[in-house]
Amino acid sequence: MMNMPVLFISPIKKKSEYKSGYHRYSHRCGIALLKKAFFLFLKEISENDILMSEKGKPYIDGSKIFFNISHCDGLAVCVLSDKPVGVDCESVRKASTAVMKKCFGSIEADYVYNSEDKNIAFTRIWTLKESYVKMTGDGVSSSLTDKCFDIDEGRALFESGAEFIHYDFLLDEEQYFISVSFVTN
Numbered sequence: 756m757m758n759m760p761v762l763f764i765s766p767i768k769k770k771s772e773y774k775s776g777y778h779r780y781s782h783r784c785g786i787a788l789l790k791k792a793f794f795l796f797l798k799e800i801s802e803n804d805i806l807m808s809e810k811g812k813p814y815i816d817g818s819k820i821f822f823n824i825s826h827c828d829g830l831a832v833c834v835l836s837d838k839p840v841g842v843d844c845e846s847v848r849k850a851s852t853a854v855m856k857k858c859f860g861s862i863e864a865d866y867v868y869n870s871e872d873k874n875i876a877f878t879r880i881w882t883l884k885e886s887y888v889k890m891t892g893d894g895v896s897s898s899l900t901d902k903c904f905d906i907d908e909g910r911a912l913f914e915s916g917a918e919f920i921h922y923d924f925l926l927d928e929e930q931y932f933i934s935v936s937f938v939t940n
Contacts, residue, residue, distance in 0.1 A: 760836040760937045763792045766926055769829045777828075784831040785824035792833050796820060812892035823889050830931055838938040841890030843882040847930050850877035858884065860903035875930070880904055882934035883919060890917060890936040916940070 767784040770777045786802055793800045793815075804815050813822070824833045825844045834842040850873040855864050863880050870876035883904045888894055902913055911919065915936075922933040 760834045760840050760920070760935050761792070761796075762842070762922075762933070762935060763788050763833045763835075764933070765831045767826065767829060767831050781826035781828075781831060785826045785833060788831050788833040789822060789824050792822070792835050793820070796835060808892055810892045810894060812889070823886075825885075825889075825933075827931070829929060830926065832933055834935055834937075836937050838940075839890050839892075840935065840937040841886040841888070842933065842935050843885035843889065844931060844933045845878050845882050847874050847878050847932075848881070850874050854881070858899035860900050862905060863903050866906055876906070878932050879906055879921065879923070879934075882932045883921060883936070886919070886934040886936040887911075887915065887917065890938070 765784065765788050767781060773780060790800055800815060805813050806816055807813055819837065821836050821838060821840045822834065823840055823842045824831070825842045827845050829846065830844050832842055832844045834840050850867055855867060859880065867873050867876040867880065884899050884902060887902055888897055888899070904911055911917070916938060917936050918939050920935045924931055
């Protein structure tokens, strides 16, 4: 069906336009995008068709299409593939020393600390890590310090069996990052 993952991107309202319930709103935007994507490739689906594995990875019973969604302040994304896939999107977020100690390897932490813009460097690595654990279904509660990325060389520093695509772009003058992890064989 598809040789590479197919990414769908949609701007959504910003948090500043909501008094409460933004997470629910942004999640519903991600589901709506997923429904449109599935309709283009396969069939119509409803939210009730989406099931969760034991570890919380979403899937559609009987479907040979793998998918993942992500949403952040102002953006929703969805990716479809014929093999396991994960996606994460973020606007630039503040580099967190606590998160780096818990989740980043020494090469990644050095990359952030030595970067001209620590927040951008942090966000790039975070989206790669999150897309990978969403692909595997392990989630961010798994050990992330040994799943390291070399941004300068554009590669994973661990045996992953996956490939990674990383996008960064401006939308309404705000910088966003999207990372996609996918199995290639």
